[in-house]
Amino acid sequence: MRATVKDVARRAGVSPKTVSNVMNGIVPVSGPTRLRVEQAMAELDYVPNLSARGLRNGRSGVIGLALPDLATPFSAEIAQSIVEVAHEQGFSVQIEETGSDPHRERELMTRARANLIDGLILNPVVLKESAVQVGVALPPVVLLGEVTQQLADRVFVDSFAAARDMTLALARTGRRRIAVLGVNRGRQSATAIQRAGGYEAALQMLGIAKDKSLLISCDRWTPASAAESLDKYLDANPVPEALFCFTDSMAIGALNTLWKRGVRVPDDIAVAGFDDVIDGRFAVPSLTTVSFDKRAIATEALRLLIERMSDRSHGQRLVEIAYSIVERDSSRG
């Protein structure tokens, strides 16, 4: 049987509350008493019951992290950062997968409190259809990335500007027929809209006419889907001079297809991604990408979330994370 405060108290010859005081350190405890209690805790291998503490305090010390696709390296890297930063702040992390399902995104936001979590960090994909009836109190939520409606605190990279800059960078190597991969066929994700917008803005700045045949759609943002989409595209279209993929994962899939078809990168086509995922750095050829500090995202997201959890009064806040264009071998002039 597991030891409780009561057991520790009995063994130390004090009251349960004193044991609690020793643990929490808010109420002062005299030196000798503290020692006796600490020794009793050690002897009994006492571990506090977090359910009980959570019930009493109304806080569980757990935050939720909800990502669209847990299998991607990007998710993995974000999760790692969040877990590490959360741990530093004394929080555990519960992970959820939304599968890009707007219904599940809504459910997690509104039902977060059921899940034993104090707050939620959510990387939404759609989340527009009035995800939240105004008036329903939301649990503390921080969104990661782009959204179509501002519903909560948010940490983001300026996808529009980054996509624009990346497109300009690709053009700087003299290429003009620049394709993008990642446009969705059906409902556009907020991220896709931003990145496509940045791309188009760049074309306009460059005086390059829009060409719809350079928009390659790809419904799932996975290597497999990207590889297949690009393969089909190249069956019917000439090879563009450059290819800007909306994520590194898609770029990795694209590189494979290009290699299989004998299209040389970057000689025949420049390729770029977005996210600066580890595997992109080691792709063949190493992948040009939009880089940003994932640890900073985690730090900021947690900061916002913790502030929100302790004080509901702030308005909605935005934190922008800097990005940079990292040119690697896949786009060398």
Place this chain on the structure above:
Amino acid sequence: MRATVKDVARRAGVSPKTVSNVMNGIVPVSGPTRLRVEQAMAELDYVPNLSARGLRNGRSGVIGLALPDLATPFSAEIAQSIVEVAHEQGFSVQIEETGSDPHRERELMTRARANLIDGLILNPVVLKESAVQVGVALPPVVLLGEVTQQLADRVFVDSFAAARDMTLALARTGRRRIAVLGVNRGRQSATAIQRAGGYEAALQMLGIAKDKSLLISCDRWTPASAAESLDKYLDANPVPEALFCFTDSMAIGALNTLWKRGVRVPDDIAVAGFDDVIDGRFAVPSLTTVSFDKRAIATEALRLLIERMSDRSHGQRLVEIAYSIVERDSSRG
């Protein structure tokens, strides 16, 4: 303020316990009463307090998943499978990172109960130094992969046999100078020992003399570390005919180094990995690897864990997951 059973009960004109009965469905509730209660729950947007339930029931509905390095694609894919299977079984998943730190592995195993979790799925790296004093009651634990000491239920792939078969497969293309990448310099991980053992067994079967200069060490099992280790190795040694990396992540790093040095794969050297990670399928060239069903690992791990959580009596059980050698472009003869 959030609604409780008491509020629902008042609104439905019944006692709190009846509301509980409606939710849990063990104790029968008459039709009309059930309807009134359900309506009241809906009207109040009632969500049960899981801390309270956890306190009362002694079970939180949360399991822990501890992996050495959350940033790897392998971790991501395992996490995805575990989360999905756990969700089907009504469990949430809390993730932890051990950073290959044996101390942290121990801590998670022994302290699991503090973390608000009912059980733990742990992918250990070291875990040998009497991780657990015999006699200290462990929380329900299922281990993933190889261990040096059998401490708990375990789900694993036969790394020894798989490594042996992979080595044989590489040899079948006529190559004899087969190197391995992933040997650790300091304390060997259980996994490294198994895979190195399988490799050596294959060499013996093939009548190839051991050659220590073909063991390339690499302390961290990451692409960066692998790329660097291999680069240094090739500065001082001739190019082997084949390279068996102990994980796909390392193989991806190796492919990058080989490409940078102008060593052609598979013409000059065959490369193989282990884990069948998504990004390996789309590597350039696509990566030969040891494949196994990650969903099956998740299913079995959860089955063992759930059985262990409900009944502590079973002895230690082992579940072996089948593997297969998948030959892709990186090792074509």
Place this chain on the structure above:
DNA sequence: GTCTCACATTACATCGTTGTAATAGGGAGG
């Protein structure tokens, strides 16, 4: 030697849910 006052410690109640044991209600059988 007595009286304060400050501080350490304690008793009690409470967080929300659910098992246990007791109660109420209603129909069947005598």
Place this chain on the structure above:
DNA sequence: CCTCCCTATTACAACGATGTAATGTGAGAC
């Protein structure tokens, strides 16, 4: 019409930790 019994429902306590308010204890001042 009364008793009995079965089922639906209820009252109460308990899970373990901690805030509140009250109590106890000591030193210091007169």
